[in-house]
Amino acid sequence: xxxxxxxxxxxxxxxxxxxxxCAGSGRTFxxxxxxxxxxAPGKEREFVALxxxxxxxxxxxxxxxxxxxxxxxxxxxxxxxxxNNRKPEDTAVxxxxxxxxxxxxxxHKYDYWGQGTQVTVSS
Numbered sequence: 001x002x003x004x005x006x007x008x009x010x011x012x013x014x015x016x017x018x019x020x021x022c023a024g025s026g027r028t029f030x031x032x033x034x035x036x037x038x039x040a041p042g043k044e045r046e047f048v049a050l051x052x053x054x055x056x057x058x059x060x061x062x063x064x065x066x067x068x069x070x071x072x073x074x075x076x077x078x079x080x081x082x083x084n085n086r087k088p089e090d091t092a093v094x095x096x097x098x099x100x101x102x103x104x105x106x107x108h109k110y111d112y113w114g115q116g117t118q119v120t121v122s123s
Contacts, residue, residue: 002026002112004096009117012086016121020081022096022114030054030074033103035110036081038092038119045095047105051079059105063089086121093118 008020022034035050049060049070058070069082079096094117097103097110 002098004098004112004114006094006096006114006117009094009119011120011122014086014088014121014123016086017082017084018086018119019083020094020096020117020119022079022081024077024079024096024098027098029072029077029079029098032098034072034079035097035099035103036070036079036094037097037107037110038090038094039116040089040092043092045107047107048094049081050103050105061105083119086119088121088123091119091121 003025004022006022012018032053033050036048037045038048039045047061051058051070051072067085072079096114098112099109100111103109
């Protein structure tokens with residue numbers, strides 16, 4: 001059974017930094033894309049970043065480019081999201097996710113989700 005667990009969320013002031021972690025179990029994650037999504041109150045879940053399988057490509061949504069960095073440690077089945085220069089509009093519940101087969105920027109391509117971690121940025 002695939003399980004994902006996020007950690008590292010919290011309250012941070014605008015301009016501050018935070019690092020999220022997502023630990024997975026139940027499969028060999030190095031063979032799959034790992035992604036981060038977020039959902040703000042009243043909004044749809046949106047793509048944030050992904051890290052391709054086997055050291056594949058990295059992609060970010062435009063609003064976080066230059067501020068967020070995704071990385072992964074396949075030995076630990078863990079993906080990270082370093083968030084710098086946080087903005088109030090980054091406030092959301094952040095989810096990590098893994099597809100059954102092939103991922104991408106669309107949430108419907110992902111089959112396994114963590115429970116989410118709340119990130120709040122105060123102005």
